[in-house]
Amino acid sequence: MKQGLSLRVSQHLALTPQLQQSIRLLQLSTLEMAQEVEQMLDENPFLERSEDTAERETFGLEQSDVPVSAGEQISDAALAEPPSAPPSSGESTSSTSADTGDGEGLEGKLDGASPVEESWEGDGTVEMSPDDGEWGGDAPARNNGSNSDGDDTATAADLARVPVSLQDHLHEQARCLRLSDEDSAALYFLIESLNEDGYLVDSLSDLATAWWHMSDRSRRVGGDDSPAGFEEIEVLEQRLAMALQLLQHMDPTGVGARDLAECLRLQILELRNTPEARAALAICGQPLELMAKRDIKRLCNLCGIDDETARGALALIARLEPKPGRRFIDVERNVVVPDVIVTHAGRGFKVILNPDVMPRLRVHDVYANAMRQNRGGRDSGGEAGHAAMQQRLQEARWFIKNIQQRFDTILRVSSAIVERQRNFFMHGELAMRPLVLREIADELGLHESTISRVTTAKYMATPFGTYELKYFFGSSLGTETGGNASSTAVRALLKQFISAEEPTKPLSDNQLSDLLREQGIECARRTVAKYREALRIAPANLRKSL
Known part of the structure; x- marks a missing residue:
């Protein structure tokens, strides 16, 4: 084999930590974004919340016609799907899927790219710049659930808004019963074993075995396969069976049922003894598939009732509650907070960011000034520490910039969607027109993968309701x-x-x-x-x- 030297010119793409953070922040939902901000506030001493109202940097609709920055072009090139043919010298070798919206493993997919050093130094300056000011000044400061005057005492109105869980509601009723300690513990164990719909999904034998293992008796006996352990589990199962009778007579009716048929039977037993109620009990004893298919003829034959009574019984069953714990579910946790709000403005529509989801962040002035003053007077022994603090300062600045860029991109994409789907905002979903990611990407000069990330887990409040941005795209x-x-x-x-x-x-x-x-x-x-x-x-x- 002949050895030799050759010179080859190639082009590679390297993703800096700043660009990776920008891509990752773009695909986060509102909740994930809030968690990311909290984590950064805990880790970076140069980052703080701003309590003062300051003028935000101009961006958004006014900047919609500004050419795409070099950073966004690099981001789109890094996220572009590679063609089947070998890329030319001017094309990027980095790729990711536009549908997954996942930014993991980007550096690993760089073909032959050298590893990027984790550095946030940027240009190395520590001078105060406009970037050190706060961003998101329209958003109110979060008070962490406390009163504005610093008093942590909850008011009566705050307590009234706290939802009562199904378990709390049942425990309150159990306190009114005069039970022994053993029966009270069995009833408590059953209540805590209910799912959110009010069903007892585990069998009494499994619950008794689990209860026995949780107690100290299993350690004394040595195992549930021993005669003493088996006897104690049987005693616990009998105690749980008696506690289940008490549980199934509590409010809401039907709680503690093992299946849907038993839940319906418990509710029917609370009604008046009418022919329809008796027929409904008989129907609940039959396979539920017949009731779901409304096979009246077969139900009449199996239950020995006439057609009219069967129809009345099915109508009675339809009025029952199949999920007794439904009204105790905390609906607040399922509330969607929109990222963008669309309102009527004259003959058109106004698109704005929701100020409640925009964090108000700034670089800590005291720490930044201390870094600037100590720039030339540090001794030789503090070089490493000063460089580390300088890197944290630059990291805080980049974090604020990347958050601003995230909301700027969301606003630009939302404005383009509203412009394309103007008929929907005027007449409703019947006037929705076909729209694909490529149309918005071509209009804004971005890649489809960027549009996919922006429209995933981001919501828009419209005059017709709140929708995910992906809702406005359809075949x-x-x-x-x-x-x-x-x-x-x-x-x-x-x-x-x-x-x-x-x-x-x-x-x-x-x-x-x-x-x-x-x-x-x-x-x-x-x-x-x-x-x-x-x-x-x-x-x-x-x-x-x-």
Whole structure:
């Protein structure tokens, strides 16, 4: 083998820590973003919350026509999907999927790129700059749940807003019962074993075994397979069975049931003893598939009732609560906080960022000034410490800039969506037009993967409700006139057709497809079934009224 030297020119892309942080912050949701800010405030001494109202740096709609910065171009190049052919010398060799929105492993995918040193030094300056000012001045400071005057005492209104859990509600009732310590402990154990719907999903034998292992008895006996351990588990199971009788007579009715049939039976037993109630009890003893399919003829034969009584019993069952713990679920934790708010402004619409989700951050003035004053007077022994603190200062500055860039990109993408879907904001989802990520990416000069990250887990408050940004993107269906109809508009049209159907004669998927064809929209029966299932609408045989 002949050895030799050769010179080869190649181009590689290296992602700096600043750029990696910018990409990672862009794909975070509002909650994840708040957690990231809290973590950075704990770790970086140069970063603090701003309590004073200051003028924010100008960005957003006014900057929508500004050319894309070099940093964003590098970011888009790093996130672009590599073509099947070998890239040319001017193309990047880094890639990631546009659908996953995952920024992990970017450095590992750089073909032949040298490792990047973790450095936040930037240009090395520690002078005070406009970047050291606060960003997000319109957002109110968070008070961590305390009163403005510093008093941590909760008011009556605050206590009234605290939701009561199902377990707390049941424990309050259990305190009114005169029970022995053993029975009280068994009832407490059952209450804590309920799921959020109020069901007892584990069997009494499994609960007794778990309870026995949690106690000190298992250590004294030595195992549940010993005669003494088996006997004690049987005693605990009997005690749990008696406690279950008490639990199933508590409010809400049906709590402590092991399955849906038992839950319905417990609620029926609380009603008046009527022919319909007795028939409902008999129906609950049959396979639930028959009740779900409303097979009245077979239910009448199995329960020995007539057709009219069976219909009345099914109507009674339909009024029962299948999830007794539903009203105790804390709905506040499921509330979506929008990132963008769209309001009417004259004949158009105004797009603004939600100030409640914008953190107010700034570089600590005292620490930054101390770094600047000590820049030339430090001794030789403090070189390493000074360099480390300088790096933390630059890291704080970059964090503020990256947050600003994140919200700037969200606002730009949201404004482009509102402009493209103007008919939706005027007339509703029936006027939604087809839209793909490529259209917004081409308009803003960004990559599709960037648009995918921006529209994932980001929400927009509109006059018609709060929607995820991905909601405004949809595929197209052909029409008789040669145009395209949005799949979102087709689903809205299906909901209208089904809501207007006769309860005794619901529309089948074939009939719904024919109705869409009458509107000029070509939609096959299988597509109608897919859209109907996505809307969580039952098929025609289950929608049929008795």
